[in-house]
Amino acid sequence: MHPADPFLFQLFFIFVWAKLFGEVFERLTLPAVVGEILAGILVGPYGARLVVPDEAIYAIAEIGAIFLLFTVGLETNPKDLIRVGATSVYTALAGIALPFILGFGYMVMRHDPRHEAVFVAAAMVATSVGVTARVLGDMQILQTLSARIILGAAVIDDVLGMIVLGLVSSTATTWAPIIVTSLEAIGFALLMLFYAPRMVRRMEPGLQRMSTHDAPLIIALAICLGLSYAAVRIGMAAIIGGFFAGLAFADYSPRWNLRPRASAINEFLAPFFFFSMGARLDIGLFDRRLIISALILSALAFVSKLIGCGLPVLHAGWKNALKVGVGMTPRGEVGLIVALVGLETNVISASTYALLVFMTAATTLIAPPLMKLVFREDAQAQPALVERRSGMV
Amino acid sequence: MHPADPFLFQLFFIFVWAKLFGEVFERLTLPAVVGEILAGILVGPYGARLVVPDEAIYAIAEIGAIFLLFTVGLETNPKDLIRVGATSVYTALAGIALPFILGFGYMVMRHDPRHEAVFVAAAMVATSVGVTARVLGDMQILQTLSARIILGAAVIDDVLGMIVLGLVSSTATTWAPIIVTSLEAIGFALLMLFYAPRMVRRMEPGLQRMSTHDAPLIIALAICLGLSYAAVRIGMAAIIGGFFAGLAFADYSPRWNLRPRASAINEFLAPFFFFSMGARLDIGLFDRRLIISALILSALAFVSKLIGCGLPVLHAGWKNALKVGVGMTPRGEVGLIVALVGLETNVISASTYALLVFMTAATTLIAPPLMKLVFREDAQAQPALVERRSGMV
Numbered sequence A, B: 001m002h003p004a005d006p007f008l009f010q011l012f013f014i015f016v017w018a019k020l021f022g023e024v025f026e027r028l029t030l031p032a033v034v035g036e037i038l039a040g041i042l043v044g045p046y047g048a049r050l051v052v053p054d055e056a057i058y059a060i061a062e063i064g065a066i067f068l069l070f071t072v073g074l075e076t077n078p079k080d081l082i083r084v085g086a087t088s089v090y091t092a093l094a095g096i097a098l099p100f101i102l103g104f105g106y107m108v109m110r111h112d113p114r115h116e117a118v119f120v121a122a123a124m125v126a127t128s129v130g131v132t133a134r135v136l137g138d139m140q141i142l143q144t145l146s147a148r149i150i151l152g153a154a155v156i157d158d159v160l161g162m163i164v165l166g167l168v169s170s171t172a173t174t175w176a177p178i179i180v181t182s183l184e185a186i187g188f189a190l191l192m193l194f195y196a197p198r199m200v201r202r203m204e205p206g207l208q209r210m211s212t213h214d215a216p217l218i219i220a221l222a223i224c225l226g227l228s229y230a231a232v233r234i235g236m237a238a239i240i241g242g243f244f245a246g247l248a249f250a251d252y253s254p255r256w257n258l259r260p261r262a263s264a265i266n267e268f269l270a271p272f273f274f275f276s277m278g279a280r281l282d283i284g285l286f287d288r289r290l291i292i293s294a295l296i297l298s299a300l301a302f303v304s305k306l307i308g309c310g311l312p313v314l315h316a317g318w319k320n321a322l323k324v325g326v327g328m329t330p331r332g333e334v335g336l337i338v339a340l341v342g343l344e345t346n347v348i349s350a351s352t353y354a355l356l357v358f359m360t361a362a363t364t365l366i367a368p369p370l371m372k373l374v375f376r377e378d379a380q381a382q383p384a385l386v387e388r389r390s391g392m393v
Helices: A005-027 A032-043 A055-074 A078-083 A085-109 A114-125 A129-138 A145-169 A176-194 A196-209 A215-233 A238-252 A258-279 A288-316 A318-327 A333-344 A350-374 A376-380 A385-389 B005-027 B032-043 B055-074 B078-083 B085-109 B114-123 B129-138 B145-169 B176-194 B196-209 B215-233 B238-252 B258-279 B288-316 B318-327 B333-344 B350-374 B376-380 B385-389
Strands: none
Touching: A005 A032, A005 A055, A005 A258, A005 B055, A005 B215, A032 A129, A032 A258, A032 A350, A055 A129, A055 A215, A055 A238, A055 A258, A055 B005, A055 B055, A085 A114, A085 A145, A085 A288, A114 A145, A114 A288, A114 A333, A114 A350, A129 A145, A129 A350, A145 A288, A145 A318, A176 A196, A176 A215, A176 A238, A196 A215, A196 A238, A215 A238, A215 A258, A215 B005, A215 B258, A238 A258, A258 A350, A258 B215, A258 B258, A288 A318, A288 A350, A318 A350, A333 A350, A350 A376, B005 B032, B005 B055, B005 B258, B032 B129, B032 B258, B032 B350, B055 B129, B055 B215, B055 B238, B055 B258, B085 B114, B085 B145, B085 B288, B114 B333, B114 B350, B129 B145, B129 B350, B145 B288, B145 B318, B176 B196, B176 B215, B176 B238, B196 B215, B196 B238, B215 B238, B215 B258, B238 B258, B258 B350, B288 B318, B288 B350, B318 B350, B333 B350, B350 B376
16 A cells, blocks of 8 residues: 555665674674675575665665765865875875776786776775774774875765876766866865865854754765765765764864764664675675685785775884774775666676675685774773673764 | 765765754744654755655664654653543543544535544544654653643553554454454553553662663663563554653663653753654645645644543643643654555545545644643743753753
């Protein structure tokens, strides 16, 4: 009778399965996010098929990714990001060059076509700050030096990764549109870092005059959605817009009480994002040969980020280098988007697509436990952790 | 390049248009909700076509309706609801009988087929507590006697309305399934009112032991989604489940800080619900004859609820009777669902569908300004209104 039946079914069971696996993982002292992804793999369309998400769920998952990055942005101080800027830039650059070279080299060695090798190399490039930020946030250590270098580098890395994707997927034969896309992306990032926080400050008197109930939250949400759309329009991932929107409001977040309320939206939407990531993995595609290739590619993806991103931080001690290196390894949604674009434009084959999805999943699954390990002492230095964990804030 | 382009476009512009119209209406001292619905009529698919919502947006609108009622439930004290119970029951019963009789009578007078008349009568029955609750919430007067009678009556009314819909749309020739549906609905309501709050109290120690970050909010959200799904499964509207979930957690809402965080989710999702309500109105269908019929039907819908729901409250003074009568007039989403079911099962014609949509829209549009008028003195008795309005909570 009611048309919403299958949708509400998915909504309820995805939320419950994701949270159930998350709770089990937390009790095993593993990060909840891995559990939420695993829920998608095991009960999703390629697993037990208990819940098969449809388009509406994937749409909600996408909003979930945007609000995840919005919340991360709110917790990031733009001034700190600019202060760790130089290290973050070097980390991002080396962390892009090495995976690209190793990914390209391995695919050429396997006698894959050059254009396919270039695409795989591009998918190796972009770190998924979403997974990393969630783990750092769960551990309450977003304020440490390594965490800020990672978040700064991941932003630059995302922007550069999207430019690389633009380059390899561009059908243009001239350089002009590629240069335009690159300049747009860099301009967007600089604008949001240096100008947006000032703009928010100027908006404040106007916000207080507004009649709408709870105007600051509404405006922040509108700008979050607007920048996500703007990011997509100039050829970047929507999540980058969400992150910058959070960054722009970070200074005013305590005053307008934005963080706990953005977190509430995030608590509701994020499980759909992580479940969907797992639900997209078809484990049936893998035969022995593909598994070996996938394992080698995943190892290259891991090592290249570890070394590429760790080396520029070595001046701050090997422990910080290790933290940054490990924190930059997960690929996640950007890698999946690159794989999807490649498949939809027929540039890569179904088996190369499976390779990329495996690599994305492997780096995403292995990074959180390793991060828990290398960041352990930072988390122990947080005395308020236990009380804040219990959620009785 | 990015597949999310049209979706993010709709997401951003629906939110902005809804909030823009809402702000303009607030400044004209009209309720924001009318502005948000009007935004959907004017810029939606039957208006200027600036934004045409697709399935994903309607899905989000549906979650918006659920969380709207969840937030209302959180702000309602079950004990108060039970205390005003008797008055609410009489209000609901009289408020269902009168619209049904007048609606049926008018359609038969117009020489419409009997089965079509029964359907129109059913669509006249259910008050939309969503619109009313939003207006009462905006005015910060959810705690007044009339508001509690309205909310109590609207819940009973929704349950009874759904039973009436089940009766008229049932293809069963025997009484058994109809009786089962009716008993399920009444049992669900009684269970949630008397047993659920006690269940939540017993869950508390377990919640504190959970490892998941912010367990009480997660459990409340899961139960909200679960009860919405359960409501649909036993043949009621999903929003009834959302309302009861809020009611179950109302006692613990201050302690677990649920209200501001549920409100944040609501602030984000509700505009999509109200915009979508407007976007579904095709103003092009109306010729002079249909407009006259629609105006008469709307007037009957308004007067029948005003008298039917006002009379049982007359013992508390004519002012309270007027408040309850006016507060019960908007039909909204339940009326629209009835109209949709009728159209999809070919029981009603396209013009009868247009009649019902007009009636729903008219009662929804006229109720909030009238409510602002009759509830004015209650709002003025709230000294904290101005500060809380500015959103700097």
